[in-house]
Amino acid sequence: MNIKKMSRRLLHFSFRATMLAGIAGCTALLAVFGYTYIAGPPETTVQESPVIYSADGTIIGESASGERRHWVTRDEIAPELEGALLAVEDRKFFDHNGLDYQRIGGAVYANLQDGRLAQGASTITQQYARNLFLTFDKTWQRKFQEMLYTLRLEWHMSKDEIFTGYMNTIYFGHGAYGVEAASRLYFNKSAADLTLAESAVLAAIPRGPTYYSPFADEERSLSRQQVVLQAMEQEDMVTAEEAEQASAEVLNFASLENQKADRTAPHFQDEVLHMLEHEHGLTKEEIQQQGLEIHTTLDADKQEAAERWVTEEMPHDSDLQSAFVAIAPDSGDVEAMVGAVDYEESPFNRAVRAERPPGSTFKPFLYYAALEQGFTPVTPFVSEPTTFVYADGEEEYEPGNFADNYAHDFITLAEAMAFSDNIFAVKTHMYLGFEALIETARAAGITSEIPPSPSLALGTENVGVTELTAGYAPFANGGSQVEPRFIEKVIDREGNVLIETEPNTQETLDERYAYMTTDMMSGMFDLSLNRHTSVTGSTIAPFVQQPAAGKSGSTSADSWMIGFTPDLLTGVWVGYDEGRTLDHSSEGQIAKNIWAKFLREQRENTAHAFEKPDDIVEVDIHTETGLLHDDACGSGRTMAFVEGTEPEAVCTEEMDIDPERNRKEDELPERKNRFFDRLKNWLGL
Numbered sequence: 001m002n003i004k005k006m007s008r009r010l011l012h013f014s015f016r017a018t019m020l021a022g023i024a025g026c027t028a029l030l031a032v033f034g035y036t037y038i039a040g041p042p043e044t045t046v047q048e049s050p051v052i053y054s055a056d057g058t059i060i061g062e063s064a065s066g067e068r069r070h071w072v073t074r075d076e077i078a079p080e081l082e083g084a085l086l087a088v089e090d091r092k093f094f095d096h097n098g099l100d101y102q103r104i105g106g107a108v109y110a111n112l113q114d115g116r117l118a119q120g121a122s123t124i125t126q127q128y129a130r131n132l133f134l135t136f137d138k139t140w141q142r143k144f145q146e147m148l149y150t151l152r153l154e155w156h157m158s159k160d161e162i163f164t165g166y167m168n169t170i171y172f173g174h175g176a177y178g179v180e181a182a183s184r185l186y187f188n189k190s191a192a193d194l195t196l197a198e199s200a201v202l203a204a205i206p207r208g209p210t211y212y213s214p215f216a217d218e219e220r221s222l223s224r225q226q227v228v229l230q231a232m233e234q235e236d237m238v239t240a241e242e243a244e245q246a247s248a249e250v251l252n253f254a255s256l257e258n259q260k261a262d263r264t265a266p267h268f269q270d271e272v273l274h275m276l277e278h279e280h281g282l283t284k285e286e287i288q289q290q291g292l293e294i295h296t297t298l299d300a301d302k303q304e305a306a307e308r309w310v311t312e313e314m315p316h317d318s319d320l321q322s323a324f325v326a327i328a329p330d331s332g333d334v335e336a337m338v339g340a341v342d343y344e345e346s347p348f349n350r351a352v353r354a355e356r357p358p359g360s361t362f363k364p365f366l367y368y369a370a371l372e373q374g375f376t377p378v379t380p381f382v383s384e385p386t387t388f389v390y391a392d393g394e395e396e397y398e399p400g401n402f403a404d405n406y407a408h409d410f411i412t413l414a415e416a417m418a419f420s421d422n423i424f425a426v427k428t429h430m431y432l433g434f435e436a437l438i439e440t441a442r443a444a445g446i447t448s449e450i451p452p453s454p455s456l457a458l459g460t461e462n463v464g465v466t467e468l469t470a471g472y473a474p475f476a477n478g479g480s481q482v483e484p485r486f487i488e489k490v491i492d493r494e495g496n497v498l499i500e501t502e503p504n505t506q507e508t509l510d511e512r513y514a515y516m517t518t519d520m521m522s523g524m525f526d527l528s529l530n531r532h533t534s535v536t537g538s539t540i541a542p543f544v545q546q547p548a549a550g551k552s553g554s555t556s557a558d559s560w561m562i563g564f565t566p567d568l569l570t571g572v573w574v575g576y577d578e579g580r581t582l583d584h585s586s587e588g589q590i591a592k593n594i595w596a597k598f599l600r601e602q603r604e605n606t607a608h609a610f611e612k613p614d615d616i617v618e619v620d621i622h623t624e625t626g627l628l629h630d631d632a633c634g635s636g637r638t639m640a641f642v643e644g645t646e647p648e649a650v651c652t653e654e655m656d657i658d659p660e661r662n663r664k665e666d667e668l669p670e671r672k673n674r675f676f677d678r679l680k681n682w683l684g685l
Contacts, residue, residue, distance in 0.1 A: 048291030048493060049181070052269055054298040055333070055488070060264040068181035071168050071291055074160060075193040077179055083238075084196075084203035085167060086177075087231040090124040094159055124166050125153055131169035152619075172202065173209030173216075174256060177408075186214060188254040196242060197249035200228040215256045220250075222431060254528035265303045267339030267349040272296055272486050280490075280499050291493035297333035297485055302326050305601050306336040313594045314574075316343050320587060322574045323350035323465045324594065325484075329473040329569040331503035332482030334466070351406060355448060355462035356573060359553030360420045361560045362437075362459030364443060364475060364517055367417055369436040370428050371513040376412040377520055377639045378626030378647060381424045383407035383532075388430055388454055397454040399426050402554070412626045414639055418523035418535040420552070422458055429457035443508040445473040445481045459553055469562055469571030475518045475549065476564040487655040511613045512642050518610055519618075519640040521549035521563075528635045529623055539589060540596035546607045548599065552592055556581050557589045561595040565606035570595055617643045621650040 005327045017528045050068040052061035062068050074082060074370040086093055122130070151481040153162055172182035182202050192201070204224035214221035229243040238246070249410035263269070272294060276282045286292070306324050314322055326336035339349030348354075370379070383406050388397045399422045406423065416424035429437055434452030441450060450456060463471075466484055473482040483504040523529055525544045536552045537544070550563020557579040562571040572591040575582060582588050599606070612618070620629035621639045627648060629636030631652035 013090065018502060032445075035647055040624045047177075047289040047560075050273075050287055050290075050292040050294055052272060052294045052296060054264075054296060054300040054303075055335070056300065057295075058300050060296075060298060060300065060303075061266075061269045062181075062184070067175045067177065068185060069168075069291070069359065070180040070184075071178070072180045072191060074164055074167075077167065078194040078199055079560075080196040080204060080238075081191060081194050081199035081314045082149050082167070083232055084164075084199045084228050084535075086124075087235050087237055088228045089127070089206070091235055093124045093163065096123060125162050126164045128162055128166040129153055131166070131171075142343060165245075170206045171209050172205045172260060173213040185256075186253055187251075195246070195249065196229075196238065197225070197246040197251060200225045200232070201251065203228045214251075214253050218253070239593050263343070264300065265298055265307075265337060266332070266343040266347070267351060268296070268298055268303070268337040268486070270339075270347065271337070271349060271352055275486055276490065276499075280487075282490075282498075290497070293491040295488040295490070297328075297335060297488060298337075299326075301334040302336040302602070303600055309594050309598050310338050313590050313597070315587075315590075319576055319580075319663055320574065320590075321346070321350060321577055322572065322590070322594070323354065323573050324573075324598075325351045325466045325469050326481070326598075327466075327470055327473065327484060328567065329476035329564055329571045329573075330480075330505075332470060332473065332505065333503065334484050334486050335568075337466075342563055350573065350577075351465045353464075354573075354577075355464050356558050356575060357461060357555050358459040358463050358468055358560055359555045359558060360422075360425075360459060361551050361553030361562050362463075362551075363417065363420070363425050363443070363457065364472065364521060364551050365440045365446075366425060366429055366432075366437045366457050367413060367520065367535055368444075368475075368509065368517045369432055369440040370413065371516050372440075372510060373436065375413055375428070376641055376645050377516065378412045378621060380410040380412055380626060381416070381427045382409065383411045383416070383419075383421050383423050384409075386427070388426060388429065390454055391593045393471050399423065399424070399455070399458060403533075407532045409532075411531075412623070414520045414523055414637070415529060415531065415623065417520040417551075418529045419531075419533055420524075420528065420536045425457040426454055430454060440509075441471065443481065444474050445483070445508075446471050459555075459566075465571055465573045469569060472564055472569055472571075474509040475514050475521065476566060476569050476610075477505075478613070479507050479511040480505045481508045481513040512615055512616055515610065515613055515616055516642070522547070523550065524550055526637060528637060531624070537592070540592045543596035543600045545600065546603045547609045548606075549610075550595070554582075554584060558582070559584070559591040561591040563595055563599070565599070566608060566610050567603055568599070568605045570598060612640070616640050617646055619646050621647065625651050627651040633675070652661045 006316055043337060047067075048071050049067060051059055051070065054060050062070070084579070086553040094360045097494040111378050162208060168178040170179070171177055174184045174185060176185040179191045179202065182205070183189055183194055186202065187194065187198055201221055204221065210216060212221050212224045219360060226247060229238070229246055232238045233240055233243045250599070269407065276287050276294070277284060305324060308323050310324055314320060320341075321339055322338065324336065325334060327334055334400060337351050340346040340353045383401070384402065386398070389395070390397065401422050402420070411421060411424060413424070415421070434456065437456060438450055438452060446463060448461065448467060450461045453460070455506070470482055470484050474480055485501060485503060487499065487501055489497055489501065491497055524535050524537060525541040525548065527538060527541055529535050530538070531652050537550065546565055548563055550561065558573065558575045559582060560571070560573050564570065574587065574591040618638050618640050620636045621627070622629040622633045622636050625633070628647050628650040630651050
């Protein structure tokens with residue numbers, strides 16, 4: 001075969017091979033473009049962290065999963081940040097179709113020389129595709145998949161939609177995805193408020209989130225910032241003078257450690273997320289990944305004060321624990337909550353999960369029941385050591401007063417409340433019958449199991465801190481039971497309201513007796529009542545500078561203080577988790593101190609008086625005799641009575657101060673049928 005003939009055959013073969021390769025290449029390209037067009041837009045929904053707001057719209061939390069993801073539009077970020085990202089990541093973004101062929105050619109040449117896929121040429125669209133669908137492996141197979149997704153994005157989405165998706169899915173390190181989460185993480189501000197200098201720092205991070213994070217190495221981060229500013233200057237996005245000024249700007253970076261430690265109201269937030277799942281039926285995935293806006297009842301100022309006073313008053317280097325809750329008594333809105341001294345050491349929320357015996361804080365329910373049965377604030381019992389026999393004489397109960405303080409004489413119901421006299425309480429309880437206290441506690445909102453017994457008058461059965469505190473709401477608001485409310489509404493990322501709650505209140509107590517109970521509870525701060533012993537609030541009375549009422553309580557292992565104004569209801573518990581005995585001379589005062597110092601800060605907004613019902617009269621009573629007061633008899637106190645039940649006799653100078661001149665224990669009122677009495681009130685009879 002001659003050389004010419006062989007050359008012609010080789011030429012024909014080469015031409016045919018080239019033609020076939022060209023046809024195959026065109027077919028492949030057509031197939032790729034056809035597929036990307038026919039396949040339609042890819043699914044671009046991404047995970048987005050929930051944002052938790054306080055009642056005034058302040059962000060108090062972002063996620064409990066360790067990741068931060070917040071979707072914003074291009075209009076909601078600083079223009080300097082958009083420019084910085086474009087300058088350093090893809091300056092031709094608005095001119096190409098998703099693939100920068102010049103950059104691809106350079107990268108392919110470098111990779112072929114290196115023998116492996118080492119250098120990238122990713123556009124913003126390619127990065128967005130990778131963020132959504134792919135891993136960061138550098139393989140030819142992954143790059144081909146990236147190209148398919150990139151073309152699908154470019155076919156079916158606008159440049160605005162692509163850039164918006166990209167800037168919300170870039171990883172900036174430390175669990176922050178997207179420019180808004182990164183801005184809050186590094187600068188504690190919204191991406192809309194970033195300066196040029198701050199924008200350049202953020203734009204530098206995606207190339208190496210671990211390497212260029214200012215939290216990892218601030219000097220290296222600022223060095224990379226200069227690269228971004230130079231790129232922006234080259235693209236005429238900023239002037240040389242603006243770049244120089246930004247380079248010289250001193251930046252105030254947020255503290256990563258403080259963000260971990262200073263999560264606002266962490267126990268409250270945990271309870272909100274728990275309620276969304278267990279009471280409102282949302283799944284964990286819906287809560288953590290769908291960008292919910294969770295609007296709560298929390299008052300950020302009250303929360304800060306609560307956390308501060310718990311921290312300051314609780315002893316350091318001790319296992320002693322505390323729980324705190326503040327509630328709006330008219331609505332049940334939970335405005336502050338502390339579930340432990342230190343959340344990092346103990347995430348367990350004692351304010352809602354722990355149940356402890358309330359001690360004397362249970363007495364207001366008892367004395368309300370007594371008023372409803374015909375007692376008045378001046379009804380007397382003798383305060384002395386007493387053995388109670390019950391169960392047809394087969395059982396005995398022998399309670400005692402704190403520190404064995406007895407009057408050994410008659411004291412009035414109002415005094416018994418102020419002194420927290422245990423003998424008076426059990427005598428009242430035994431006289432009314434065990435069910436009267438239980439029924440009142442249920443009407444006030446107590447749901448814990450409270451079996452009948454003589455000791456129930458002294459709070460021996462376990463209840464929750466928030467449960468018991470909310471149970472005081474009817475005394476503060478005029479008789480309405482409230483349900484503690486944590487969540488106002490929940491909105492999804494499209495703006496749809498998924499959950500919306502309203503205050504759940506129900507009138508269950510008689511406003512007259514609720515007011516009288518409150519009036520007697522204010523006696524714990526009235527030093528004029530001091531007699532054989534001091535009122536239980538004597539140590540904190542100087543802090544109470546507005547109309548307020550309350551009741552302290554204690555057991556060997558628990559210390560409580562629950563009190564309120566017309567606008568604020570607060571409960572505090574202090575004790576050891578394992579039930580260790582308290583030193584009541586020191587540890588037993590802490591709950592009162594926390595409550596009083598917190599209340600003092602709120603006096604500007606809680607200074608008005610309780611609203612008095614129409615048929616309540618207030619008269620001056622001589623506290624030792626329970627008669628109408630006369631200056632000649634000594635100290636007196638204004639007390640509330642249902643009109644027509646107030647004393648008629650007046651204490652005079654000539655009268656021997658003798659409580660036995662008043663009604664005796666065998667002259668107590670006849671017990672009423674509570675059910676029919678309430679039925680008549682409901683029917684308006």
